[in-house]
Amino acid sequence: MSTHPAPIPLDAGLAIEDMPSDAAADVGRLHGLAREMRAEKPQVLGFPGNLDFSLEELAPLLGALFNNVGDPQSRDASDIGAKPYELAVLEYVARLAGALPSDVYGYVASSSSEALLHGLAAARRRLPAAPVYASDQAHYSIGRACELLRMELVTVASLPDGSVDAEDLRLQVLLRRGAADGAIVAATCGTTMRGAVDDVVLLRRAAAAAGTVHVHVDAAAGGLVAAHTSPQPNWSFAHGADSLNISGHKIIGLPVPTGISLTRRELLPETLGGEYTGAVDRTLACSRSGLASLLLWARLRSLGRSGMAALVMRCQEVAAYAVERLEEAGARPQRVHGSLTVVFDRPPVWVVEKWHLACAGSLAHLVAVGHVTRAAVDELAADLAEVRLEVAA
Numbered sequence: 001m002s003t004h005p006a007p008i009p010l011d012a013g014l015a016i017e018d019m020p021s022d023a024a025a026d027v028g029r030l031h032g033l034a035r036e037m038r039a040e041k042p043q044v045l046g047f048p049g050n051l052d053f054s055l056e057e058l059a060p061l062l063g064a065l066f067n068n069v070g071d072p073q074s075r076d077a078s079d080i081g082a083k084p085y086e087l088a089v090l091e092y093v094a095r096l097a098g099a100l101p102s103d104v105y106g107y108v109a110s111s112s113s114e115a116l117l118h119g120l121a122a123a124r125r126r127l128p129a130a131p132v133y134a135s136d137q138a139h140y141s142i143g144r145a146c147e148l149l150r151m152e153l154v155t156v157a158s159l160p161d162g163s164v165d166a167e168d169l170r171l172q173v174l175l176r177r178g179a180a181d182g183a184i185v186a187a188t189c190g191t192t193m194r195g196a197v198d199d200v201v202l203l204r205r206a207a208a209a210a211g212t213v214h215v216h217v218d219a220a221a222g223g224l225v226a227a228h229t230s231p232q233p234n235w236s237f238a239h240g241a242d243s244l245n246i247s248g249h250k251i252i253g254l255p256v257p258t259g260i261s262l263t264r265r266e267l268l269p270e271t272l273g274g275e276y277t278g279a280v281d282r283t284l285a286c287s288r289s290g291l292a293s294l295l296l297w298a299r300l301r302s303l304g305r306s307g308m309a310a311l312v313m314r315c316q317e318v319a320a321y322a323v324e325r326l327e328e329a330g331a332r333p334q335r336v337h338g339s340l341t342v343v344f345d346r347p348p349v350w351v352v353e354k355w356h357l358a359c360a361g362s363l364a365h366l367v368a369v370g371h372v373t374r375a376a377v378d379e380l381a382a383d384l385a386e387v388r389l390e391v392a393a
Helices: 023-043 056-063 083-096 112-126 140-149 166-175 200-206 290-328 349-355 374-392
Strands: 067-069 104-109 132-135 153-156 183-188 213-218 243-247 259-264 287-289 341-345 358-360 363-367
Touching (some): 067 290, 083 104, 112 140, 112 259, 132 166, 140 153, 287 290, 349 374
Parallel strands (some): 132 153, 132 183
Antiparallel strands (some): 104 259, 341 363
């Protein structure tokens, strides 16, 4: 029997036809969709996108095209972008990631997966014959990136907490010594199911027998959390990363997906784009959404450094509370120190669907991002306790 989800059926009412549609009816339909999604927000517990934001006052931005062409630092012929705002975002994120802005190259990408691909492309350029070593808990986008870049992917075992088994990494590198020139280690800061953080210092040391080691950190889910955790784990440029990617919408909260790519500047050549653009371009996308940079800038400015730290702390407190309540409900919760992710026994389908839980095998998880409240945790715990009573009966 197929495990693929049922496909989304085509809605004939959404068809784009020969003649223009009723604009008022279409706007009403879209407003209704937005209301439905906002109403569902309190019960979306299993996925890491923070739904607690309000940017309606920025609606006038939708009346202009903001197209960032080429490098954020490079002027371009069109000059209709928002690059100064993008640079402000990059400076903020670079410092959180343990780097001086002048030492890293970055840009705001369409998603964290694109930013990851950009980092691994830099690693491949640097070490063209090196395998990529990634945990069995790594996000599937690493496998896709390796396929696109034609890089050998070596799967490394993980420890019970979800982090990379450094001893198995050392063994995998030794097995390939002599046959491979260097090693590319894809570490994770905030693994998909457990929220584990790989130790960059430890992994670099474990792979040292390969020669030159490039460490890329997929910090999509956990980078901004790790940066505000005490004690801070070894996840960033300050701990030996060569490139990393961070999500722009998960912890921060935005109406569009975004990602941030950062790479040590000396690892990227200066590449001219097409003559007509008049820009230096080391991105993957060339034309990029300036609107995403503007929205990121607006959210970060509204929070400030202190507000961002307070947001992470509040989310961590809710995650710790969830562990207590789910323990009482008999769901056997587990949480890595500092993580917003709480894993627990996979409940019946009705609970999974009600709370939009993410599941893998025998486990489910919740992610205590900004819109997740203690009240929602209490209600989930009550449902899990009910399930336990039903099983006992």
